[in-house]
Amino acid sequence: MALFGRKKTSEPDADAAPAAETPAAPVPQITRRSVTEQRAFLLDQVGAIRPFGMQIFDVPGLTLCEDIRSDLDLPLVTTARVGGWAVRGSDLVGATPEVPKELYVVDQIAAGEAPGAPLVAGAAIRIEEGGMIPEGVDAVVPDAYGVLGEDGYVRIGTETRLYDNLRRAGSELADGTPLLAAGDVLTPRSVAVLAEVGLDKVLVRPRPRIVVFTVGDGLVAPGQALTQPQQRYDAATTLITAAARADGATVYPLGIISSDAREIRQTIADQQIRADLIVAVGGGELIREVAEGMGELDEAVVALNRESRYAFAALGNDRTPMVILPAGVVSAYVGYHAFVRPVIHKLNESDPLAAPRVDGFVAERLEVPDGITQYIPAVWSSDQTVRPVSGVDSELAWDLARANVLLVIPEGWAGADAGSQVECIVLDDAGARGDEAVR
Structure with missing residues (x-):
């Protein structure tokens, strides 16, 4: 007798309910978006970079974030356009070469000197070109029209009009004049205007900082030797770097990152501190898995030139945006124009769709x-x-x-x-x- 009774295999009961089948695991569905939908999604994930004050030497090409008005007059004071005689115009009414008016010379003002006491009626002041005009003077008669006598009187044989030969305070730029407006892109000429009114700093939106790299083992950096027939030079990093710089970004190109999850993860972690946007080219499923482990990942199939997966990740607590473009020079460049360039414009608070x-x-x-x-x-x-x-x-x-x-x-x-x-x-x-x- 057997120590352990064997359970006999029973025949299936025709009336018994069939055993329930284990349901198959659902296949995850990748979101499908049009080019317009994918662009709109990406633009919703980023905002404009916060402005801060920068030295005016560093701001050409940046977007101004405040309205600028002059808070002074230019010129600051009224000066003589020519050397001659500072007078009251009313004292020369009726003066002719035959019947000149005589004015007593009470002072002499050189360029750069203080203007001295106010001018009284019946008097004149000898003044150099650029000299500051004292109170009471409303015109300057060129030196050739006056003859100074030994008695201290100047004889002037011509009339003059109000403000003749005066460079009046505020005549070129008045206090309160609007100079630049928020949203203007600063040029060397507009930066000179800031300096002209005494500003050494201004509130601007800094250039977006973009980190660019390409993932792939068969790629070789330009300047290095190709050692295997299947290798090719990496042109995508150079292309995206140059395009982003042309669009006003500060770009940090990293070149080629090998298809190693740890190296990719370390690279991304190291770069987050200095990046407003990370752009990766290639890498396929590997880089998407790495990015998913470092933040929130969105994947979408977008039919742009071909059906390709475009991924976006918001990395870490700061939700640093990362866009993953398909491999290939043209594919990456097309993806840049369709998606990355609008994001750069959004970071810079300019029209995302601006393109000729x-x-x-x-x-x-x-x-x-x-x-x-x-x-x-x-x-x-x-x-x-x-x-x-x-x-x-x-x-x-x-x-x-x-x-x-x-x-x-x-x-x-x-x-x-x-x-x-x-x-x-x-x-x-x-x-x-x-x-x-x-x-």
Whole structure:
């Protein structure tokens, strides 16, 4: 007899209820957004950088955050435009070369000296060009019109008008005159105005600080040797860095970060302290997982040139914004124009959608998938024809270098026939080539 009775396998009971199946785990659904929806989402996640006072030597190119009015007169005092005789105009009424008026010379004022006592009726003061005008003087007669006698009298044979040859206080810039307005972008000339009225600091919005890096193991930094056939140089970091600087940001390019989760995590953690925005190119699922562990992550499938995942993370307690662009030079540049550039403008409290655009007409039929927005590097000519410089799947910076616009095909179009009117985004250096696209 067996020590342990074996349980017999029973036949299934036909009347018994079937065993419940374990439900399959739900497959997470990635949000799908249009280009416009993704841009609007990103702009909702950031606000303008807080302004603070900066030395005027450091503010050209920055946005002014206060109204500036003159709080002094320029010139500060009334001075003589010419050397001659400071007089009361009423004392010279009727004076002619034949019948000059005689005025007793009571003082002499050199340029830079104090004006002295007020001028009384019947008197005159010898004054140099630039000399300060004393009270009672309302005109200066040029030296050639007066003859000084040994008796101390000057004989002037001409009449004069009120304020003749005077550079009056406040005549060039009066106290209270509006000079600059909040929202103005400061230029070297406007900074000189600040100095002219005695300001050494001004309230401005600083340039957004952008950290840029690219993730990938097959990438090599420019200047280094390619050692394997599958390697290629990293042009994306350079491109995004240059584009962000052209849009007014202070950029810290980090170059290439290897596809190692710990290195990516450490890089992001180290850079948060100095970044208003972090832009990463490539990295795929790995960098999205790292970012998710460091803050709140949003992922969306956006049909821009192709269906690609665009991720945004709000990192740490400060919720430092991070935008992850697809790998590839053209894909990253297109993503920059569609999403990163508007964010930079928002940080700088300028119009997020500000970008020069022109209309054009497609030179040849373009075959593009329906439901996908296309930003295609193209050449816009003065006759308004637009010709793509490459196929929609190109990832060469060379194609961008030959283009002066990004031709935009909306997602609702299934291609574009020759002659179709399209909108084009003018690229940053188009004006430097003398193209007529910039308007």
